[in-house]
Amino acid sequence: MSEDDAKHVLPPIVAAARADVAGDPDGAEQRGLALMATSGTAIVAGVEQHAATYVLCRVNALLDAWGRVPPDVRLAADEDLRRAALDAQRRVVGELRALFAFDPGQQTRTPLEIVRTLREEPTKVLSALGVGEIVRDEFEERALPNDPYGLAPRTLGELGDVELGPMLLAWGLGKATVMRARIARARGGAGSD
Numbered sequence: 796m797s798e799d800d801a802k803h804v805l806p807p808i809v810a811a812a813r814a815d816v817a818g819d820p821d822g823a824e825q826r827g828l829a830l831m832a833t834s835g836t837a838i839v840a841g842v843e844q845h846a847a848t849y850v851l852c853r854v855n856a857l858l859d860a861w862g863r864v865p866p867d868v869r870l871a872a873d874e875d876l877r878r879a880a881l882d883a884q885r886r887v888v889g890e891l892r893a894l895f896a897f898d899p900g901q902q903t904r905t906p907l908e909i910v911r912t913l914r915e916e917p918t919k920v921l922s923a924l925g926v927g928e929i930v931r932d933e934f935e936e937r938a939l940p941n942d943p944y945g946l947a948p949r950t951l952g953e954l955g956d957v958e959l960g961p962m963l964l965a966w967g968l969g970k971a972t973v974m975r976a977r978i979a980r981a982r983g984g985a986g987s988d
Contacts, residue, residue, distance in 0.1 A: 816972065816975045816976050816979050817979045820976040820977070820979040820980040821976070821980070823972055823973075823975070823976040823979075824972070824973050824976035824977060824980075826969075826972060827899075827968075827969045827970065827971070827972030827973035827974075827976060828899070828969065828973055829969070830965055830966070830968060830969030830972065831895070831899065831966055831969035831970055831973065832895075832969075833965070834962040834963070834965035834966040834969060835891070835895040835906070835966055837958070837959070837962045838891060838906050838910075838951065838959060838962050838963065838966065839888060839891050839892060839895070841951065841954060841956045841958070841959040841962070842884065842887055842888055842891060842910060842954065843884070843888050844956070845954040845955040845956055845959075846880075846883065846884040846887060846888075846910070846913055846954055847877075847880040847881050847883070847884040848880075848955060849913070849948065849953065849954045849955055850876075850879070850880035850883055850884070850913055850914075850917055850946065851876065851877060851880045853917075853944075853945075853946050854876050854880070854917050854920075854921065854944075854946065855873075855876075857921065857926065857929070857944055857945075857946075858872070858921075858924075858926070861926055861927070863925075863926075864924060864926075868924070872920065872924055875920045876917055876920050876921075879916035879917045879919070879920045880916070880917060882916045883912075883913045883914075883915060883916040883917065884913070886912075886915075886916070887909055887910055887912060887913055890909045890912075891906055891909055891910075894906065894909060899970050899973045899974060900973075900974065900977070902970070905963075905967070906951070906963055906966060907950070907951060907963055910948060910951060910954070911939065911942075911947040911948060912947075913946065913947065913948065914939075914941070914942050914944070914946035914947045915941075917944075917946055918941075918942070918943065918944055918946060921944055922943075926944070928943035928944065929943070929944055929945050931945055950963075951963050
């Protein structure tokens, strides 16, 4: 095997995963569904616990840095932003629960995609205050064009619980396992992948 070929050899665990799905698609699907359910529950709990605080920290840092909101206006703005953060949290939790209620084959969004919409409600408040958009790098502008204040979390762990990041990975692995098991079953079960 040449050095270039060796760079593309998958680790043995990948072959084991293929055999698991192909050899027992029903069992693999159940394990995938269980992983999705467990991680989904953890994601919802983490968003319920941390999202509003995350949003408030981001918007307060932004307003402090901007420094153009008069003190009397800032009091009302703080209350509007608190309400916006709680509204965003409730909406996102509801959207996550709705996502997780769908069959994996019908889920067209990821939990992180939904969590990143926490920016919507506070963005409206900041815009109404006349806060100028922040300078973002080109990638962020392309990836999150509707996030002019840089409020969207890049990872679930940014919400304030480092354990949430791995939960997103676990959810994705669970979904991939479910989908691969269904494909294996459709192809005839054992021996196919």
